[in-house]
Amino acid sequence: MSTAAAVILWTGASFYAIFGGADFGGGFWDLIAGDAKKGWEPRMAIQRSLTPVWEANHVWLVFILVVLWTAFPGTFSAIFSTLYVPLILAVLGIVLRGSGFAFRKSIEGLSEQRAAGATFALSSVITPFFMGTVVGAIAVGNVPADGSGAAFSSWLAPTPLFIGAMFVATSAYMAAIFLVGDSRRAGDHAMEIYFEKRALIAGAVAGVFAVVGLIALHSEAHYVYHRLLHQGLPIVIVSAVCGLGALAALLFGNRLLLRPLAALAVIAVIWGWFVAQFPYLLPTTQKFSEAAAPNATLSAVFVVFGIACVLVLPALFLLYFLAQSDFLEHEH
Amino acid sequence: MALPGVIPLAASATTNLFAAREQMAFTLAFHIVLASLGVALPATILVANYIGLKKNDHDAMELAQRWSKAMAVTFAVGAVTGTVLSFEFGLLWPRFMERFGGAFGIAFGIEGLFFFLEAIFLAIYIYGWKRLPPWAHFWAGVPMFVTGIGGAFSVVAANSWMNQPQGFVLDAAGKVTEVEPVKVLFNPATWYEVPHMILGAYMVTGFLVASIYAVGMLKGRRDRLHRLGLLIPLTIACIATPVQLLVGDTAAREVAHNQPAKFAAMECIQNSGGHQTEYLGGICTASGVKLGIGIPDLDSLLVGFSPDSKVTGLNQIPNDERPPDNTFIHLAFNLMVGIGSALMVLVLWLAYSVFKKRDIPSTPWFLKAVAVSGIGAILALWSGWIVTEVGRQPWIVNGYMKTSEAVTHANGIWGAFIFTLLLYATIGTIAILVLRRMSRRWREGGEGTAEDEPSPYAPEEPGVAV
Numbered sequence: 124m125s126t127a128a129a130v131i132l133w134t135g136a137s138f139y140a141i142f143g144g145a146d147f148g149g150g151f152w153d154l155i156a157g158d159a160k161k162g163w164e165p166r167m168a169i170q171r172s173l174t175p176v177w178e179a180n181h182v183w184l185v186f187i188l189v190v191l192w193t194a195f196p197g198t199f200s201a202i203f204s205t206l207y208v209p210l211i212l213a214v215l216g217i218v219l220r221g222s223g224f225a226f227r228k229s230i231e232g233l234s235e236q237r238a239a240g241a242t243f244a245l246s247s248v249i250t251p252f253f254m255g256t257v258v259g260a261i262a263v264g265n266v267p268a269d270g271s272g273a274a275f276s277s278w279l280a281p282t283p284l285f286i287g288a289m290f291v292a293t294s295a296y297m298a299a300i301f302l303v304g305d306s307r308r309a310g311d312h313a314m315e316i317y318f319e320k321r322a323l324i325a326g327a328v329a330g331v332f333a334v335v336g337l338i339a340l341h342s343e344a345h346y347v348y349h350r351l352l353h354q355g356l357p358i359v360i361v362s363a364v365c366g367l368g369a370l371a372a373l374l375f376g377n378r379l380l381l382r383p384l385a386a387l388a389v390i391a392v393i394w395g396w397f398v399a400q401f402p403y404l405l406p407t408t409q410k411f412s413e414a415a416a417p418n419a420t421l422s423a424v425f426v427v428f429g430i431a432c433v434l435v436l437p438a439l440f441l442l443y444f445l446a447q448s449d450f451l452e453h454e455h
Numbered sequence: 456m457a458l459p460g461v462i463p464l465a466a467s468a469t470t471n472l473f474a475a476r477e478q479m480a481f482t483l484a485f486h487i488v489l490a491s492l493g494v495a496l497p498a499t500i501l502v503a504n505y506i507g508l509k510k511n512d513h514d515a516m517e518l519a520q521r522w523s524k525a526m527a528v529t530f531a532v533g534a535v536t537g538t539v540l541s542f543e544f545g546l547l548w549p550r551f552m553e554r555f556g557g558a559f560g561i562a563f564g565i566e567g568l569f570f571f572l573e574a575i576f577l578a579i580y581i582y583g584w585k586r587l588p589p590w591a592h593f594w595a596g597v598p599m600f601v602t603g604i605g606g607a608f609s610v611v612a613a614n615s616w617m618n619q620p621q622g623f624v625l626d627a628a629g630k631v632t633e634v635e636p637v638k639v640l641f642n643p644a645t646w647y648e649v650p651h652m653i654l655g656a657y658m659v660t661g662f663l664v665a666s667i668y669a670v671g672m673l674k675g676r677r678d679r680l681h682r683l684g685l686l687i688p689l690t691i692a693c694i695a696t697p698v699q700l701l702v703g704d705t706a707a708r709e710v711a712h713n714q715p716a717k718f719a720a721m722e723c724i725q726n727s728g729g730h731q732t733e734y735l736g737g738i739c740t741a742s743g744v745k746l747g748i749g750i751p752d753l754d755s756l757l758v759g760f761s762p763d764s765k766v767t768g769l770n771q772i773p774n775d776e777r778p779p780d781n782t783f784i785h786l787a788f789n790l791m792v793g794i795g796s797a798l799m800v801l802v803l804w805l806a807y808s809v810f811k812k813r814d815i816p817s818t819p820w821f822l823k824a825v826a827v828s829g830i831g832a833i834l835a836l837w838s839g840w841i842v843t844e845v846g847r848q849p850w851i852v853n854g855y856m857k858t859s860e861a862v863t864h865a866n867g868i869w870g871a872f873i874f875t876l877l878l879y880a881t882i883g884t885i886a887i888l889v890l891r892r893m894s895r896r897w898r899e900g901g902e903g904t905a906e907d908e909p910s911p912y913a914p915e916e917p918g919v920a921v
Contacts, residue, residue, distance in 0.1 A: 181574070210542060438576065446582075
């Protein structure tokens with residue numbers, strides 16, 4: 124039962140990595156799009172694709188937090204007791220990002236808009252980076268079950284930092300992949316090429332970070348490293364093949380396979396992490412079964428998750444469908 | 456001032472407790488206003504939208520569009536301030552979550568479900584004005600109304616559980632071993648706390664939106680749009696207010712029976728017994744209320760419908776289980792009831808005038824009263840939460856866990872609090888400026904501008920983009 128609850132947790136993480144990640148990545152490309160004139164077109168393309176969906180995508184994070192504290196209350200407490208520094212920085216990023224994005228348009232005057240826009244873009248990079256360090260610190264076993272881990276050295280270590288960087292690169296990659304398709308649909312060939320180029324670079328960088336992270340993992344977390352390359356090997360291969368496949372799809376202009384392959388590559392990384400630290404929620408001090416809430420609570424979580432599948436997923440598809448078929452306005 | 460309940464603690468833990476409580480109070484107070492708008496604005500907008508479509512009323516349609524653009528801003532800020540609260544659960548109260556997350560966390564799971572649906576349909580509604588067929592667009596908005604109420608139910612159910620916890624079994628070590636989720640959700644405080652908050656949200660939203668148009672009318676903008684903008688939200692608030700008075704009265708009686716310590720603090724009752732005096736205002740001391748207006752027997756009468764009704768006094772509560780800041784709780788309670796009653800007078804005034812001459816009262820004093828009603832409703836909302844939360848102290852889970860046991864041992868809580876104050880002050884100021892500028896643009900552009908008004912996230916023209 125506790126494993127099923129963990130599967131729900133990682134499912135939420137998968138959705139958040141794809142959709143929330145793409146939102147953060149949009150902010151990354153916005154940040155480096157250049158001055159107001161040069162960056163106008165890509166920024167408009169980013170806003171067009173982000174506007175109607177970013178808030179719904181953000182809810183996946185709330186979903187993860189709620190499932191974690193309900194199904195694994197002790198783990199939630201241990202993570203927040205040890206990693207409060209990167210968590211505070213991540214939530215700061217979330218606050219600045221959401222309000223920066225919402226205020227950006229409604230503020231008059233170029234300089235104020237710039238400030239709001241820069242806030243949005245910069246925090247889009249900060250947030251996934253610190254979330255990555257949190258995941259990295261958990262994976263390498265720097266969060267003990269009693270939450271007594273070091274406030275700084277737990278996450279200021281090679282693997283957590285590399286995973287933070289990998290989160291940023293992966294977000295940028297997912298965003299660019301989505302933006303290629305969106306620009307194509309909008310008939311904007313220049314932007315399609317623009318984001319195609321960036322998707323290639325971000326994909327390659329994310330791949331390099333993944334490999335470097337793996338090397339760092341070898342010295343820092345033997346348990347996770349070992350399992351990743353044994354029990355997790357098929358998933359690692361799936362991720363690598365899909366990642367390379369997505370790059371090939373980019374190069375050869377195959378738009379049909381591009382998104383599924385890119386998304387699969389990212390999802391496979393998330394599940395590789397799951398397999399690598401199985402059966403530990405906090406390697407290697409707390410197992411799923413040790414951390415789990417009473418069975419009735421887990422059952423309630425399953426019921427809520429079941430209802431979510433029936434109600435939220437169709438609604439989410441409706442939103443994406445309406446946004447993708449231009450039923451929702453994004454320009455005036 | 457009676458300040459019982461001094462908790463023996465190490466110095467650092469004591470200051471952490473204070474800082475963490477202040478931070479929680481401040482971020483909750485900020486969020487609860489936005490959350491109230493999230494709960495009740497959808498219905499307000501949908502009423503205007505319905506009138507607009509049914510009667511082909513352009514003014515009503517214009518209002519619905521304007522309000523939905525404003526809601527896009529308040530919902531975005533509310534979504535992030537709500538996320539901050541869920542982080543704070545772990546950052547400030549890790550021991551509370553560790554011990555009881557498995558028991559009451561599920562309420563937030565249900566809330567997450569409603570929040571998800573609200574975010575989705577809100578996006579469809581806000582961005583669907585132009586391209587969805589009008590009635591399909593209206594119906595796409597209806598789920599927001601349902602999810603707002605559902606979300607409020609689940610969050611307040613979690614809070615009412617903290618006040619009257621049940622539905623779990625603890626082992627010898629204090630670990631939750633068995634949980635009955637239905638009992639957790641429907642605890643003895645749920646049935647009055649939940650409607651009290653939902654009605655409060657409708658009052659805050661109704662009076663606040665109406666107050667904006669009352670200010671406009673006082674400045675001489677007496678067109679039909681302003682009258683409608685005043686009347687639609689005011690009508691909603693006027694329906695909620697009398698019901699709220701009944702619910703609130705019942706809630707106070709329930710608190711008297713189920714949480715006597717909190718009730719004793721609310722009413723400054725020192726000694727148990729019948730014939731309790733009801734005090735308005737004043738300072739609570741161990742020897743009774745000073746400087747308050749006392750009405751003999753009224754408190755007993757309100758609690759048990761008889762002057763002989765026995766009410767528990769603080770003398771029966773162990774020293775270390777008495778709520779702190781007695782006077783503060785008492786005055787907050789008075790303020791909430793006072794404002795609620797004043798709003799009820801406003802409702803009766805309007806009802807009389809509409810009944811007599813089919814129009815709002817013609818005196819500018821009526822508009823002035825409406826103009827301050829929004830702020831008044833917010834003050835009442837805050838006061839009510841102060842009574843609920845400070846009145847529950849020193850417990851975080853009433854009778855099971857003290858707030859001092861729940862607080863984090865991390866360093867730098869004061870720094871985080873000061874930073875949060877500055878950050879929220881900035882965000883709050885910008886949000887108000889943004890809403891004011893939107894309103895000014897609409898006014899200058901005249902009717903029909905809200906439709907062309909880009910939603911907050913829409914792109915800017917070339918050269919002006921960030």
